[in-house]
Amino acid sequence: xxxxxxxxxxxxxxxxxxxxxxxxxxxxxxxxxxxxxxxxxxxxxxxxxxxxxxxxxxxxxxxxxxxxxxxxxxxxxxxxxxxxxxxxxxxxxxxxxxxxxxxxxxxxxxxxxxxxxxxxxxxxxxxxxxxxxxxxxxxxxxxxxxxxxxxxxxxxxxxxxxxxxxxxxxxxxxxxxxxxxxxxxxxxxxxxxxxxxxxxxxxxxxxxxxxxxxxxxxxxxxxxxxxxxxxxxxxxxxxxxxxxxxxxxxxxxxxxxxxxxxxxxxxxxxxxxxxxxxxxxxxxxxxxxxxxxxxxxxxxxx
Numbered sequence: 338x339x340x341x342x343x344x345x346x347x348x349x350x351x352x353x354x355x356x357x358x359x360x361x362x363x364x365x366x367x368x369x370x371x372x373x374x375x376x377x378x379x380x381x382x383x384x385x386x387x388x389x390x391x392x393x394x395x396x397x398x399x400x401x402x403x404x405x406x407x408x409x410x411x412x413x414x415x416x417x418x419x420x421x422x423x424x425x426x427x428x429x430x431x432x433x434x435x436x437x438x439x440x441x442x443x444x445x446x447x448x449x450x451x452x453x454x455x456x457x458x459x460x461x462x463x464x465x466x467x468x469x470x471x472x473x474x475x476x477x478x479x480x481x482x483x484x485x486x487x488x489x490x491x492x493x494x495x496x497x498x499x500x501x502x503x504x505x506x507x508x509x510x511x512x513x514x515x516x517x518x519x520x521x522x523x524x525x526x527x528x529x530x531x532x533x534x535x536x537x538x539x540x541x542x543x544x545x546x547x548x549x550x551x552x553x554x555x556x557x558x559x560x561x562x563x564x565x566x567x568x569x570x571x572x573x574x575x576x577x578x579x580x581x582x583x584x585x586x587x588x589x590x591x592x593x594x595x596x597x598x599x600x601x602x603x604x605x606x607x608x609x610x611x612x613x614x615x616x617x618x619x620x621x622x623x624x625x626x627x628x629x630x631x632x633x634x635x636x637x638x639x
Contacts, residue, residue, distance in 0.1 A: 347598075352628075361435070362431065363446075366446050371424055374424075383399045398435070399434060402416075402432070403431065403472070405431060409615060410612070410614075417586065428453065430447050430545075451619065457490075466534065470483050473631065477514065478522065484516075484534075488517075490626055493540055503512060504626060515534050531626065537620055537622050540618055541632075551608040553584060554600075556574050564599050
């Protein structure tokens with residue numbers, strides 16, 4: 338038996354974040370239609386997180402900017418401050434996060450307008466199979482092998498250079514990594530591990546590369562900054578977002594783009610470019626956050 342107390346305050350905050358996030362994800366998916374604006378659905382979901390937190394008496398906030406990634410984009414697609422893009426006949430991934438006092442939940446769903454329903458189903462079924470396998474002592478490579486097997490069975494490829502991940506305090510990506518393919522390296526899952534499992538299925542080659550768009554950033558280190566706008570941006574980043582990812586559109590300073598460019602040059606922040614398959618390919622994603630329990634796992638974002 339483990340001596341981990343799954344009733345401890347941090348796990349309750351993970352659960353509170355997950356409960357709010359599961360509702361926001363489902364509501365956001367229902368509101369996503371052809372013609373919906375990237376900025377519109379992003380701001381709606383982020384506001385809804387705060388609204389539900391207030392209703393439930395918890396300080397819930399977005400853990401990172403809503404990702405709206407379409408077609409060959411797998412992750413890190415995000416709305417710019419004056420983004421006028423709208424959703425077309427595309428495969429849309431909504432990746433959303435919530436934190437309560439820095440304790441996180443992370444989830445994603447694919448809303449498809451392309452008619453490629455089997456690709457979406459491959460990601461969904463791979464996640465279900467992975468969740469069925471999870472228990473203390475299971476090797477992360479086994480989970481990856483199960484994800485790969487299900488996606489292969491549909492005739493598609495897993496995205497092998499994207500993984501699930503642990504969720505720490507004010508830290509969106511910690512150990513253990515949960516691969517989307519069979520690997521020999523890794524670790525055994527333990528009671529109390531809080532992890533996001535996120536299969537990506539594609540009709541492309543199965544490896545993503547960095548695109549040009551970059552609207553998401555996070556703090557790398559604090560440093561002395563001379564430029565006034567950059568200094569204002571850094572003060573807000575440290576106070577509000579700490580080490581969690583944030584959007585350029587969240588910054589209150591004028592000329593935020595220039596301020597972030599200066600902070601990047603000083604290695605104070607780093608950006609997250611869009612991660613994408615080859616043009617013309619499609620990527621589907623599904624993700625839940627879980628807590629590993631004595632006899633399996635608890636899905637916090639169901």
